[in-house]
Each structure stands twice: as structure tokens, then as C-alpha cells.
Amino acid sequence: xxxxxxxxxxxxxxxxxxxxxxxxxxxxxxxxxxxxxxxxxxxxxxxxxxxxxxxxxxxxxxxxxxxxxxxxxxxxxxxxxxxxxxxxxxxxxxxxxxxxxxxxxxxxxxxxxxxxxxxxxxxxxxxxxxxxxxxxxxxxxxxxxxxxxxxxxxxxxxxxxxxxxxxxxxxxxxxxxxxxxxxxxxxxxxxxxxxxxxxx
Amino acid sequence: xxxxxxxxxxxxxxxxxxxxxxxxxxxxxxxxxxxxxxxxxxxxxxxxxxxxxxxxxxxxxxxxxxxxxxxxxxxxxxxxxxxxxxxxxxxxxxxxxxxxxxxxxxxxxxxxxxxxxxxxxxxxxxxxxxxxxxxxxxxxxxxxxxxxxxxxxxxxxxxxxxxxxxxxxxxxxxxxxxxxxxxxxxxxxxxxxxxxxxxxxxxxxxxxxxxxxxxxxxxxxxxxxxxxxxxxxxxxxxxxxxxxxxxxxxxxxxxxxxxxxxxxxxxxxxxxxxxxxxxxxxxxxxxxxxxxxxxxxxxxxxxxxxxxxxxxxxxxxxxxxxxxxxxxxxxxxxxxxxxxxxxxxxxxxxxxxxxxxxxxxxxxxxxxxxxxxxxxxxxxxxxxxxxxxxxxxxxxxxxxxxxxxxxxxxxxxxxxxxxxxxxxxxxxxxxxxxxxxxxxxxxxxxxxxxxxxxxxxxxxxxxxxxxxxxxxxxxxxxxxxxxxx
Numbered sequence: 001x002x003x004x005x006x007x008x009x010x011x012x013x014x015x016x017x018x019x020x021x022x023x024x025x026x027x028x029x030x031x032x033x034x035x036x037x038x039x040x041x042x043x044x045x046x047x048x049x050x051x052x053x054x055x056x057x058x059x060x061x062x063x064x065x066x067x068x069x070x071x072x073x074x075x076x077x078x079x080x081x082x083x084x085x086x087x088x089x090x091x092x093x094x095x096x097x098x099x100x101x102x103x104x105x106x107x108x109x110x111x112x113x114x115x116x117x118x119x120x121x122x123x124x125x126x127x128x129x130x131x132x133x134x135x136x137x138x139x140x141x142x143x144x145x146x147x148x149x150x151x152x153x154x155x156x157x158x159x160x161x162x163x164x165x166x167x168x169x170x171x172x173x174x175x176x177x178x179x180x181x182x183x184x185x186x187x188x189x190x191x192x193x194x195x196x197x198x199x200x
Numbered sequence: 201x202x203x204x205x206x207x208x209x210x211x212x213x214x215x216x217x218x219x220x221x222x223x224x225x226x227x228x229x230x231x232x233x234x235x236x237x238x239x240x241x242x243x244x245x246x247x248x249x250x251x252x253x254x255x256x257x258x259x260x261x262x263x264x265x266x267x268x269x270x271x272x273x274x275x276x277x278x279x280x281x282x283x284x285x286x287x288x289x290x291x292x293x294x295x296x297x298x299x300x301x302x303x304x305x306x307x308x309x310x311x312x313x314x315x316x317x318x319x320x321x322x323x324x325x326x327x328x329x330x331x332x333x334x335x336x337x338x339x340x341x342x343x344x345x346x347x348x349x350x351x352x353x354x355x356x357x358x359x360x361x362x363x364x365x366x367x368x369x370x371x372x373x374x375x376x377x378x379x380x381x382x383x384x385x386x387x388x389x390x391x392x393x394x395x396x397x398x399x400x401x402x403x404x405x406x407x408x409x410x411x412x413x414x415x416x417x418x419x420x421x422x423x424x425x426x427x428x429x430x431x432x433x434x435x436x437x438x439x440x441x442x443x444x445x446x447x448x449x450x451x452x453x454x455x456x457x458x459x460x461x462x463x464x465x466x467x468x469x470x471x472x473x474x475x476x477x478x479x480x481x482x483x484x485x486x487x488x489x490x491x492x493x494x495x496x497x498x499x500x501x502x503x504x505x506x507x508x509x510x511x512x513x514x515x516x517x518x519x520x521x522x523x524x525x526x527x528x529x530x531x532x533x534x535x536x537x538x539x540x541x542x543x544x545x546x547x548x549x550x551x552x553x554x555x556x557x558x559x560x561x562x563x564x565x566x567x568x569x570x571x572x573x574x575x576x577x578x579x580x581x582x583x584x585x586x587x588x589x590x591x592x593x594x595x596x597x598x599x600x601x602x603x604x605x606x607x608x609x610x611x612x613x614x615x616x617x618x619x620x621x622x623x624x625x626x627x628x629x630x631x632x633x634x635x636x637x638x639x640x641x642x643x644x645x646x647x648x649x650x651x652x653x654x655x656x657x658x659x660x661x662x663x664x665x666x667x668x669x670x671x672x673x674x675x676x677x678x679x680x681x682x683x684x685x
Contacts, residue, residue, distance in 0.1 A: 018531070018535070019528070019532050020409075020532060022644075022646045024625070024646045024648060025647055025648065028648055028653070029649075029651075030626070030627065030651070032250050032627060033279060033291070033293035033296075033297060035253035035254070035296060036253070036254060036257065037254055047647065047648045051653060072409065073409040073412070073442070077344065077439075077440075077644060077646060078343075078625075078644075079251070079343055079346075079358040079359060079360055080251065081251070081342075081361035082361075099412065101409070101442065102412055102442070102444050103344055103358055103360060103439075107360035107361075107362065110360060110363065160235075160236060161233075161235040161236045164234065164235045164236065165233075170233075170234055173233070173237075173363075173366055174258070174262075174365060174366050174369060176233050176234070176239075176374070177233075177239055177366055177369070178369060178370055180231055181370075183230045184230050184239075184241065184267075186230075187228065187229070187241045188371070191227060191228065191241065193243060193334065193336060193337060193476075194243065196465075196469060196472075197465070197469055197473045197476050198472055198476065
């Protein structure tokens with residue numbers, strides 16, 4: 001089973017240029033009391049939104065945004081896939097940040113969400129541009145590995161494995177892993193603890 | 201089975217330049233995907249109720265079964281109440297999740313340690329207790345603190361729910377290979393300084409994202425001297441330093457810990473296992489992508505003051521001012537001080553608390569409870585402080601009760617609860633209220649982590665939490681004479 005190819009995404013953006021945003025903040029643990037991911041979108045950044053009327057996810061200016069602009073170490077903490085699920089269900093299709101926590105990055109890729117990195121200066125410039133004009137069109141290009149807005153085309157980063165998987169539409173890793181069934185059995189047959197620790 | 205004999209001797213590396221991580225990774229490599237990622241065989245899969253229901257749903261949607269049910273074990277920990285455990289739970293959503301994991305495990309043929317099973321507890325306490333966590337294995341769980349199991353010399357990875365489905369269906373995972381950083385902690389820890397202080401100091405020094413892209417190998421005299429439970433505390437918080445996993449090389453303590461546990465082989469097979477485990481350890485000539493050395497004798501009892509686990513000070517230090525920090529840190533320091541209601545330049549010592557929590561997958565094992573009980577013994581929790589002790593598993597609770605630790609805590613004014621994750625992340629009824637300040641032996645001080653959006657967390661060792669509970673404020677545990685318990 002192949003997924004859709006993720007090559008180029010364009011849309012408006014929402015700026016949240018803060019560092020070390022953890023997944024508890026993205027989706028507080030009480031909303032993990034569920035057996036499906038349905039409905040998580042409405043609770044994204046719930047506690048931050050309650051405490052700060054100026055939180056961008058409260059603002060009509062950024063309603064309908066599809067690209068999140070974030071800071072350093074975005075998505076740190078818990079492995080909960082509920083975090084990228086909540087962002088996706090809110091309407092986000094791509095995240096541009098200075099850097100990402102690893103489990104979060106993997107979870108995003110598994111959902112077809114590209115996690116692009118930009119250096120801080122460019123990120124601040126993008127964030128300012130979006131603050132100044134929330135209708136500005138932002139384009140994330142996985143072939144050129146760039147993020148573009150206004151007359152700027154900025155070189156971005158994206159781990160090659162994720163880029164390859166997204167561009168080719170092969171980000172459904174389950175199908176690929178299933179395809180190697182014979183090799184899985186061969187590997188298992190050579191692992192000592194699965195075979196009596198080398199008994200004759 | 202000549203092949204497996206050959207394979208096990210191939211990976212003896214005490215004299216080679218290969219480190220443990222590389223040996224274990226190579227042995228579990230099935231192949232490579234088109235993306236370049238490694239398809240990694242997973243030897244042990246642990247499952248809990250929060251991150252699994254959607255994964256079972258994905259299997260159901262595709263008509264898939266669980267490939268290695270015998271190498272998969274489920275328990276319940278995050279949502280379960282620690283006081284009244286009668287079913288149905290008072291919280292309907294928690295009851296729904298409990299029913300879901302019962303149904304899923306029955307349908308897919310996975311053993312579930314439910315509340316009526318004396319082996320139930322926090323997934324990262326239960327795995328080692330049962331002897332499922334062993335050197336040289338790959339182990340995953342849909343939980344970032346899976347890094348705990350690295351204490352045995354395993355590659356232990358926290359994964360997301362889509363990956364849980366992948367491992368259930370195939371026994372494998374798609375992973376980018378990390379680099380390996382050796383963190384050597386030299387010297388000896390001073391009295392009153394514990395494993396928790398070591399890992400908080402490492403994270404303070406290397407930063408909360410310093411470990412991104414790395415597996416951490418913890419080594420040096422401090423780790424050689426630590427018991428297995430202390431090693432688990434350090435490995436547990438690897439993820440708070442950004443590292444996907446962390447490990448300690450297996451040694452004779454590892455072997456003796458495992459001897460006689462239910463999932464560990466006996467007799468001759470045990471001797472073969474032990475020889476293989478010990479052979480995996482990185483040798484003196486092993487190569488690493490990076491090395492860091494930390495002076496263990498300089499580590500102080502450490503307390504976090506902010507909203508990420510890297511924002512900490514020694515108990516004798518003053519809180520930093522934003523302008524003293526690097527430009528990159530300033531905004532975060534300002535945000536943290538404001539949220540915490542603390543002032544730059546103030547001592548952390550003397551900071552009053554409302555709640556004391558001893559528990560979590562970081563610090564809820566028997567040695568943690570003994571250290572805390574030694575401080576609590578013969579003393580009283582300060583007026584106005586709510587203090588909870590939540591053992592990590594039913595087995596820990598039983599062992600602690602056999603030693604009379606429950607009485608020590610109860611007589612001192614702590615509540616003695618049933619096993620679970622409890623107030624570490626407050627998915628059950630144990631929560632902070634309003635802006636309460638909590639001295640906590642858990643692993644995360646994120647905004648809202650302990651169940652109140654404005655609640656505040658000070659992370660520290662279990663002994664330091666007990667001392668803070670007695671004094672009603674953050675205090676230096678080294679000034680307490682501890683009782684023998």
C-alpha cells in the first residue's frame with residue numbers, strides 16, 4: 001500500500017517561535033484518555049491557549065493555516081503520537097522549525113508530515129513575515145528542500161530518509177516492513193537469545 | 201544451531217573497536233528500506249494502555265495479526281487509580297481504555313498483567329523485575345521512558361503508535377542509526393547524592409537537546425559502583441537529554457540481578473547467557489562518535505527550578521538570571537521563572553512546597569523507597585504538605601511492605617498508594633491543583649505535566665523529596681541523619 005507523495009505543500013502559516021515545546025504542551029495528558037485519535041485537533045495547545053489569550057492558536061488571524069513555524073527542539077518529551085495527530089487534525093500539514101526532537105520527528109514522518117529545519121535567522125524572518133501578513137503564502141518544497149515565502153527561497157533541512165520516503169509516497173513503513181518477512185525470520189534465527197544462547 | 205553459536209562468538213568485542221551499541225544493532229539488522237533506514241528486529245515489545253489502542257486498530261483495519269505474541273507483554277499503569285481500584289473505574293474514560301486493552305490482548309493473544317495480577321506495575325519497572333529486560337536485546341515500548349531498559353545493556357527505544365503497530369505486525373521497526381556518545385562519570389558520589397542527581401547534572405551540562413541523534417553509553421567509576429536500579433534511573437532520563445536511548449555495559453551486577461528471575465533461563469543455559477551478556481560490553485579500545493567526561497565527586501543534590509529538566513541547580517546554588525545565560529537560553533529562562541513564580545538570584549533551598557510525590561518509572565523501585573524512608577523515619581510531614589508514595593509495581597509494594605516501609609511512610613504522614621504512574625503525568629485522579637508546587641521524584645517538569653495547567657514541579661531525588669516533605673520546603677538532604685530501614 002502506497003501513500004500519497006508529499007512533494008510540495010503551500011498554504012498560510014502560524015508562528016510559534018518558542019524553544020523546547022514539549023508534547024505535553026501540544027496535547028495535555030488528560031486528552032490521551034481515548035482509544036482513537038478523533039477529536040484531538042480541538043485540544044491542541046489547550047492549556048497554553050487557556051492561559052494566554054494571545055497564543056497564536058487562539059487567533060482568527062491564523063485560522064486555516066497549514067504550516068507551523070516553531071523553534072528549537074520542537075516536540076520534545078513524551079513519545080505520544082497524539083501530539084502530531086492533534087496538530088494534523090487541527091489542519092497542519094507541515095512544520096518548519098529550528099530543530100525537532102527525534103521521536104516526534106519519526107511520528108510526523110509516519111503521518112506524512114514533513115518536518116523542515118531552517119536556521120534561526122531565516123526562521124525569525126519567516127515568523128516576522130507571517131506575523132506581519134498572515135495571508136502570505138508559504139511553500140515547503142521537498143524536492144528542492146526549500147521553504148519559500150514572499151520573494152525569499154530559503155534552503156532548508158530534512159533528513160534524507162524522511163525526504164525519500166515522503167517524496168516517493170513510501171512513508172507507510174508497515175507495508176515495507178511486512179514485505180521482508182523472509183529476512184526477518186533469517187535474522188531471528190541468528191540472534192543468540194532467541195536460540196538458546198548458542199546451544200548445540 | 202551451529203549458526204547461532206558462530207554468531208554469538210562473532211560479537212565478542214572486548215578486545216575490538218566496536219562498542220556494545222554497534223554489536224547489538226548489527227545483530228538485529230534485517231536489512232535496509234528504500235529510505236535508507238535500517239529494518240531492526242525487536243526482541244521484546246512492552247505494551248501499555250495509552251499508546252496501544254490505536255495501534256491494535258491499525259492491525260484490525262488491515263487484517264493483520266501479532267507476529268511474535270510470545271515476545272510481547274502488556275501491562276496497565278498510566279490511567280489506573282492508586283486508591284480505589286474497584287471496577288468499573290470512577291473515570292469512565294479510564295474504564296474505556298482498560299476495557300480496550302483487555303479486549304485487544306485477548307483478541308491478539310498477548311499476555312496482559314492486569315490489576316488482579318501480582319506482577320502488574322509501571323511497564324519500565326515490570327520488564328526488569330520479570331527478567332524480560334536482558335543485555336543484548338532490542339526492546340521497544342510506546343513510551344519515551346523505554347530508555348530505562350538500557351541499564352542492562354539493551355538497545356531500548358521509545359516509539360510512537362504507528363511504530364507500535366509496525367512492531368506488533370512484523371517484529372521489526374524502521375530506524376535511523378544514531379551515533380554513540382560515551383559519557384564517563386568519574387570518581388565517587390558524595391553521601392546524599394544519588395543517581396537522579398547524576399542524570400540531572402548530565403542533562404544540565406549537555407542540554408535537553410544535546411543528545412539528539414545519539415545513543416548515550418554511560419560508563420566510569422560512578423556507574424560501575426551503581427546498583428541496577430540506580431542505572432535504570434539514569435537511563436530512564438536519557439530521553440530528557442534528547443537521546444533516544446542510553447545504556448550501561450553489562451557486568452556481574454547485571455548477571456546477578458537477572459539470575460533466578462522468571463523470564464531468565466536456568467542452569468547451563470543461564471551460564472551460556474551470562475557469558476554472552478558479558479561479552480557484549482564495549483571494550484577499552486572501543487570507538488565512539490563523541491566522548492564526554494564528568495566529575496562525579498562534584499555532583500550535588502540537584503533540583504530543577506524551571507519547565508524543562510535541563511533547568512536545574514545544585515541545592516546550594518542560586519537561580520540564574522536570564523542575562524547570565526546564553527542568548528539561546530534567555531527567552532526560555534524568562535518564561536520558566538515567570539511560570540514557576542520564582543526570582544532570578546533566589547536560592548532554591550527554602551522554596552516552600554505544597555505536595556511531595558515519590559514514584560514514577562524514574563524513582564519508584566525498592567532502593568528509591570528505602571532511601572526516602574530512611575529520611576522519613578521517625579519524622580513528620582510538614583503541616584499543609586500533601587505527600588504521596590506510589591510504588592512502581594505490586595512487587596515493589598510487597599517487598600516494601602515486608603520491610604515495613606509502608607508503616608514508616610504512613611506514620612510520617614505520607615499516603616501509601618497502589619502501583620501506577622500516578623502524579624508523574626496525572627492521567628489518573630492523582631493531580632496537582634491550581635498553582636501547587638510539587639517536590640517530585642518523577643522525570644518531567646513541563647508546564648501542566650502533573651495535572652494542573654498551572655501546577656509547578658521541582659524534580660529531585662526521592663530522598664530529597666522526603667526531606668522537602670518533612671521540612672515543608674526544599675532542603676539539603678545531607679543535613680538529615682538517616683535512619684536504618
